[in-house]
Amino acid sequence: MHTTILVTGATGTVGREVVIQLSIIDGVRVRAGVHSIIKGENLKRLPDVEVCEMNFKDRDSLHAAFTHVDKVFLITPFSDDQVEMAKTLVDEAKKANVKHIVKLSVIGADTEPGLQLGRWHREVEQYIIDSGIAYTFLRPSSFMQNYSNFDASTIQKEGRFYHSTGNGKVSCIDVRDIAAAGVEALIGTGHEGKAYELTGPEALTNQEVAGIISEVTGRQVEFVDVPEDAAKSTMLQHHMPEWMVNAMLELERSYKENQFSETTDTVQQLTGRPPHSFRQFAEDYKECFV
Ligand SMILES: NC(=O)c1ccc[n+]([C@@H]2O[C@H](COP(=O)([O-])OP(=O)(O)OC[C@H]3O[C@@H](n4cnc5c(N)ncnc54)[C@H](OP(=O)(O)O)[C@@H]3O)[C@@H](O)[C@H]2O)c1
Missing domain, CATH: 3.40.50.720 (NAD(P)-binding Rossmann-like Domain)
Known part of the structure; x- marks a missing residue:
């Protein structure tokens, strides 16, 4: 069957x-x-x-x-x-x-x-x-792969990436762990009627993320904290729809306020192994940043 x-x-x-x-x-x-x-x-x-x-x-x-x-x-x-x-x-x-x-x-x-x-x-x-x-x-929580999907091009060209997250910490997760948790939810037993909060193993600021990408790639990468107004005008200038700009800025504000800095052990519970660390992610996706 x-x-x-x-x-x-x-x-x-x-x-x-x-x-x-x-x-x-x-x-x-x-x-x-x-x-x-x-x-x-x-x-x-x-x-x-x-x-x-x-x-x-x-x-x-x-x-x-x-x-x-x-x-x-x-x-x-x-x-x-x-x-x-x-x-x-x-x-x-x-x-x-x-x-x-x-x-x-x-x-x-x-x-x-x-x-x-x-x-x-x-x-x-x-x-x-x-x-x-x-x-x-x-x-x-926020995907680690957002850095390889959306920040990699400025990291490659300028050695910088831009957000409005200040010193806020986020417990980003690797999508490979989301998928593994999803596979268990689909083929394992006892997951019906449940909601699982999935995070990575640690919460990091964007300064710490920049430091890890720098160490892994061997080239200096800097995080630039952009004031919200400036971020808004840049995104609008790039023809991003207003609803998306507002949703993104609201999200970044929540990161700045440490609203998503807690970690859970749900990935470990569902998959039997710890979630990927950001350093592991950066090693595996290194090519995107050089
Ligand atoms: N990014 C984050 O940090 C984060 C964190 C938590 C939750 N989420 C949630 O994750 C979800 C997005 O997942 P993702 O990042 O894996 O998505 P994604 O990479 O943006 O991919 C979206 C997929 O949907 C397909 N698609 C778009 N329009 C479609 C249509 N009209 N009919 C059929 N397929 C269509 C796309 O195909 P084409 O490319 O061919 O159009 C693509 O395969 C959202 O619900 C978001 O809220 C994201």
């Missing part, structure tokens, strides 16, 4: 890692739901992975993607219509009689009033609860 698991957003930062880790599990068939087929090409080479085209705004593509699916790892992108997209996915899961949804949420999604990002995830979490489908919520 095989279990078919659909991973949405399968070419994204977390989705790709979930597909890779699920592909080596016996008895699991992975359906990688990809938006642009070209980005999903290399997932086809993994064992027991089928790639299927999926647009969250196109019901026909969703119907096909959900056919004969037992479980779903649900990821939606950071966009202002993410709640609508996620609700559509939950509706399709219900129609397809899906047995379990593991949803990628965010740390603090249960905090009132919380941040905008958390509120969006909370609304979707509640929608899943109301759907009656068994669920597990993964609530990770």
